[in-house]
Amino acid sequence: MKYYFFIFISFLSFNCTLAQNYVDILKVNASTTPYNAFDTSSSKTKIDQIDVDLTVPIKINYRLSIISGVMFESFQTKLFEGGNVKTFGSTALKIGANKQFNDHWSGTAVLLPKVATDYKALSGKDIQVGVVGIMKYKKSDHINYKFGMYYNSELFGPFFVPMVGMYYLSPNKKFETNIMLPLQADVNYKLIPFMNIGVNFNGQIRSYHLTDITPTHHSTYIARSTNEFYAYLKFNVTKGLSITTKVGQSLGRSYKVYDEDDKVTFGLPATFIGHKRQQLNTNFSNGMIFQAALIYRFNLEKKQ
Numbered sequence: 540m541k542y543y544f545f546i547f548i549s550f551l552s553f554n555c556t557l558a559q560n561y562v563d564i565l566k567v568n569a570s571t572t573p574y575n576a577f578d579t580s581s582s583k584t585k586i587d588q589i590d591v592d593l594t595v596p597i598k599i600n601y602r603l604s605i606i607s608g609v610m611f612e613s614f615q616t617k618l619f620e621g622g623n624v625k626t627f628g629s630t631a632l633k634i635g636a637n638k639q640f641n642d643h644w645s646g647t648a649v650l651l652p653k654v655a656t657d658y659k660a661l662s663g664k665d666i667q668v669g670v671v672g673i674m675k676y677k678k679s680d681h682i683n684y685k686f687g688m689y690y691n692s693e694l695f696g697p698f699f700v701p702m703v704g705m706y707y708l709s710p711n712k713k714f715e716t717n718i719m720l721p722l723q724a725d726v727n728y729k730l731i732p733f734m735n736i737g738v739n740f741n742g743q744i745r746s747y748h749l750t751d752i753t754p755t756h757h758s759t760y761i762a763r764s765t766n767e768f769y770a771y772l773k774f775n776v777t778k779g780l781s782i783t784t785k786v787g788q789s790l791g792r793s794y795k796v797y798d799e800d801d802k803v804t805f806g807l808p809a810t811f812i813g814h815k816r817q818q819l820n821t822n823f824s825n826g827m828i829f830q831a832a833l834i835y836r837f838n839l840e841k842k843q
Contacts, residue, residue: 563836566592570830572789575823577620584617584624584823594633601639606649608633618752618761618796619820627747627761629655631669647673651691659750664758664799667692667746673702682707685719694746694760695797696813698806721808727773735773742766744808749796756819758799765792767828779837785830796820 568590574583594608613628635649651669654661669691677683682705689700704719713729727737742765749759769787776782796819803813 562594562596563592563834564594565835566590566832567834568830568832570785570828572826572828575826577821577823579821580620582617582620586828587615589613596637603639604637606633606635606637606647610653614763616794617823618794625657625749625752627655627657627749629653629667629745629747643677645675645677647671647675647687655694655745655747657747657749657752664694665748667694681710689722693744693762693806694748694799694802695762695811695816696803696805698744700808727771733775735775737771737773739769739771740767741769742808744806748799752796753819756796756798759796759819760799762795762797763793764795766790769828769830779835781834781836783830783832783834785828785832787828787830789825789828792825793822794820795822 568588570586570588572586574585576583589612591611592608593610594606597605597607599605610631610633611628613626615624615626617623618625631651631653633649633651635647637645637647639645649671651671653667653669654665655667656665669689671687671689673685673687675683675685684705686703687701689702691698700722702719702722705716706718707714707716709715715728716726718724721742723739723741725737725739727735727739729735744762744764746763747761749761751757752759767787767789769785771783771785773781773783797816798819801816803811803816805812
């Protein structure tokens with residue numbers, strides 16, 4: 540069976556790559572921050588993060604492909620002013636399919652079961668299930684449009700994200716725009732063959748189950764929310780391999796801890812519907828982010 544690599548859309552690491560003429564098979568990101576001050580004391584903490592995203596699509600026929608893969612993320616930071624550094628994260632599977640309906644329309648549906656936890660005592664509370672559906676309209680070889688919906692059974696309650704976006708590549712293949720709001724936006728320009736300069740935005744809301752985070756709260760969760768703006772340089776080592784260095788700034792960043800039973804009715808990207816929850820910890824400040832990424836990309840350009 541031949542392998543055919545196509546575009547996969549994900550939330551969380553949601554790294555939205557559906558629509559362009561390539562797929563990122565492997566992405567590895569490492570980021571860190573300077574020390575960030577808590578709002579009500581002189582205590583400080585930094586955030587160290589590692590992300591790995593592997594996608595393995597398999598061609599069934601010229602119109603249908605199966606999606607498989609795995610995503611992993613890990614965080615290290617203080618959640619309480621006088622507390623120790625905590626480690627938490629998630630491991631998710633990607634199981635889905637891509638269908639080409641005609642020359643203009645295609646669709647992708649992916650199931651995203653995951654474990655989101657501090658890995659101390661795994662139980663059903665650590666399991667979440669997400670699903671994403673995307674429709675794409677290809678207007679030409681240089682531009683297409685996409686829209687869809689993401690759902691995940693977050694620990695704070697059901698979470699829904701309507702999505703809309705577009706992809707554009709200039710005829711000379713130097714200027715590229717990839718937008719999938721409200722999750723991600725990227726604009727970059729190829730200065731020279733081995734280097735691109737660009738800016739991008741990533742927005743995330745995710746939750747993770749915690750065990751015995753305080754002596755009085757034995758089962759809690761983190762609601763992690765962040766909006767991150769980056770400027771970057773991408774170095775094209777080979778046609779498929781690149782290394783990216785980023786400098787960014789977070790806005791609206793929070794790592795809020797709640798009791799496991801403190802939930803909302805449902806959530807949307809800009810609001811939560813339901814009663815007001817009681818936060819157990821104190822927020823720390825926004826700040827700079829430094830990130831390095833390694834990407835292995837498979838190009839889908841038609842042979843001339």
